[in-house]
Amino acid sequence: MSQERTFIAVKPDGVQRGLIGEIIKRFEQKGFKPCGMKFMQASEEHMKKHYEDLADKPFYPGLCKYMSSGPLCAMCWEGTGVVKTARKMMGETKPADSAPGSIRGDYCIEIGRNIIHGSDAVETANKEIALWFKPEELFSWTQGNHSWIFE
Numbered sequence: 001m002s003q004e005r006t007f008i009a010v011k012p013d014g015v016q017r018g019l020i021g022e023i024i025k026r027f028e029q030k031g032f033k034p035c036g037m038k039f040m041q042a043s044e045e046h047m048k049k050h051y052e053d054l055a056d057k058p059f060y061p062g063l064c065k066y067m068s069s070g071p072l073c074a075m076c077w078e079g080t081g082v083v084k085t086a087r088k089m090m091g092e093t094k095p096a097d098s099a100p101g102s103i104r105g106d107y108c109i110e111i112g113r114n115i116i117h118g119s120d121a122v123e124t125a126n127k128e129i130a131l132w133f134k135p136e137e138l139f140s141w142t143q144g145n146h147s148w149i150f151e
């Protein structure tokens, strides 16, 4: 029941570039389970809260503006070790440092347009999931292929 969960968002640039499906596909094919998903536009206030740890950085105002500039796809994914594995699947914050094969390594170039967000720790994930989703927007369900993915 209480498997690890993470918060993933296809950022507004990823949405504009038609990458929602590609990103969902990677998590789905890996074997992780979606437990919440919504297409929405976040307010600048919401993004300020989401990135509050970065409030003293010079790029913080621009980051919050960009993240609220258009719709994004907010998602919650579940599975053993999903927080850490999702970060590996995403690549590094700087796309130029991201290995080919990772999401940022394959689909973007600039740090300020790096198409995907993923929680950086289990504690952050729990905080972010609570910020983005109401309890009734999250689903605990059993995937039919569970025993073919987990031993």
Ligand SMILES: Nc1ncnc2c1ncn2[C@@H]1O[C@H](COP(=O)(O)OP(=O)(O)OP(=O)(O)O)[C@@H](O)[C@H]1O
Residues within 6 Å of the ligand: 054, 059, 063, 092, 093, 111, 112, 113, 114, 116, 117, 118, 119, 120
């Ligand atoms: N030096 C920078 N210049 C411009 N934008 C930056 C810079 N550093 C980070 N950012 C932007 O702020 C976001 C949040 O930074 P953070 O350090 O949390 O990296 P991250 O955890 O890899 O990214 P995210 O939290 O979006 O998943 C980055 O994804 C990037 O879009």
Ligand SMILES: [Mg+2]
Residues within 6 Å of the ligand: 118, 120
């Ligand atoms: Mg981060």
